[in-house]
Amino acid sequence: MIDLAIETSNLTKIYDQIVVVDHIEIYVKRGELVSILGPNGAGKTTLIKILTTVLKPDEGTALINGIDVLKEASAIKSIIGTVPQDYVFYEELSAEENLIFFGSMHGFPKKELELEAKKILKRLGLANRKDKTRNFSGGMKRRLNIAIALIMKPDILFLDEPSAGLDPQAKHVVWDYIKELKKGGKTIILTTHDMYEAEMLSDRVLIVNNGKILAEGAPETLKEKYSQRNILEVVFKQNDKANEFKSVIEPNSFIKQVLIEDDKKVNVYFDGGIISFIKILQEKAIKDVTELESMSLRQTTLEDVFLHLTGRRLRS
């Protein structure tokens, strides 16, 4: 029998007649890191809110460590930690005061919390900041947001867009810490619309759109399954050339999709051999190579999987 940390069945949430979470069935094994990937409004945060007992589902069941979220919400609250998308703590208090406060809500003794808070703050590089958290940078606030969830020593951690709005350096600090937590055996559910983040951190990815799970699996499996086509990325020097190129290339039978980005960049998804494609490019599509900024064949990403499944880019 598989040891499941999270199991949902037919989970549904409706707001004003709009189905935000649509009969979702997921399972997460203990110690697994699963990313829920989808655009804004896909239903990711609502799903997390149901699993963390903040929202009640309109239909279906959800079990956390075998405990029903509807029947035993308080038991679930003592085994989960949540990291909301926003910076959610008291800006008038210091980092340590925030940690001790939220830890106290779980009934942990103050002495134990003080020691634990110092340990976590040191690991996250916040030990030297004794001032109000209002003065913290975005990266520091993000790390504190995570630290608050960890002081509760949760079995299962829900991270809602943990690196949103951070610069690349700060993102890496957060990612390294998430990897460390995973190594430590924590079950982690992560929602994101950052493909790279999902691909790099996750054991499995759930692609969600309009409240439904469109696909799930390991990042590599998904890429193999849903995007076996070749991708040619062409960047023109001038704006008007991309449309002209698209109109010439699109009618060919082996071209599956042509997508223009930023007026100059074109992604061509095609089946079949590269030789025949280059021939067409030479004869019809690109009359003058000096019009090109760059041209490259590239690897399939989760973004391409999402595009294949939904017909649109994740951020569009």
Place this chain on the structure above:
Amino acid sequence: MSFSQQIHIINTIAIKNLRIKLRNYQTFLYSFGFPLLFTVLFYFIFKPITVASGGITVFDLAVSGMLIYSASFGTINAATSLTAEKERLTLTRLDTTPVGRAKIFIGTLLSESFFLIIQLILMFCISYGLLGAHWYDKNLYLLLLGFFIIYIFGISTLGIGIIISANAKSANAAVGFSMMYVMPILFLSGSMIPFENPIVYLCPPFWANQLYQQVVILGDDIWSDTLRLNAQNIINAKFSTLPLWGSFIVILIILFVTTFIGIKLFQRKTLNQ
């Protein structure tokens, strides 16, 4: 979770609220600054005007109005405290911990009542200790009883604050709505400027003011005396048939009804959202 752990959690919430409050200079301005400023101003303006034999001045009567004004800030404090909790989403984060809403409410009411005690001690010290306001027979027991009356009235103002917080979207809006309730009610109750109109009976501060002035300034017995119903001339007003302690019952009813409605509304507006 054991009983002592639950008490510890409630205390932690209350201490956190007090810390936040005391680290915001705006709190000092409207909770301590304005009532003290008006008390001192009233002293200079009204102290020379005597209204009765025995040296009772307009200032002595105005002190109760100032105390009620100060205690009424409970509405603003409770409203901003709970609205801020909603606005910064800490309420939702707390909802994912085993703490439960009941403890959040009790912790908030505890911190607000403690804050109210600090406010009232300051106001009593300034009014009676420093500015020498009159109280009956210099009987310390009556002053303590008066403190208790204003304190309970202050607690009764928290319920309206919870009702406001259930609907306000931001802490700033909560301050605005609270002021729109507190100031008209204070004036309509005749506590700030006495006036004779049946509308005063509908305003909670009237009952606290009436009780305080009769007990502390005129020395009436809360158990055996009756209400003197003449807002413009309470000193020479004839006793009615209504018992004086009835005012206290009115304050208690307001306390329980508004707190109950406030909590119900707040829960309905914020749970499962």
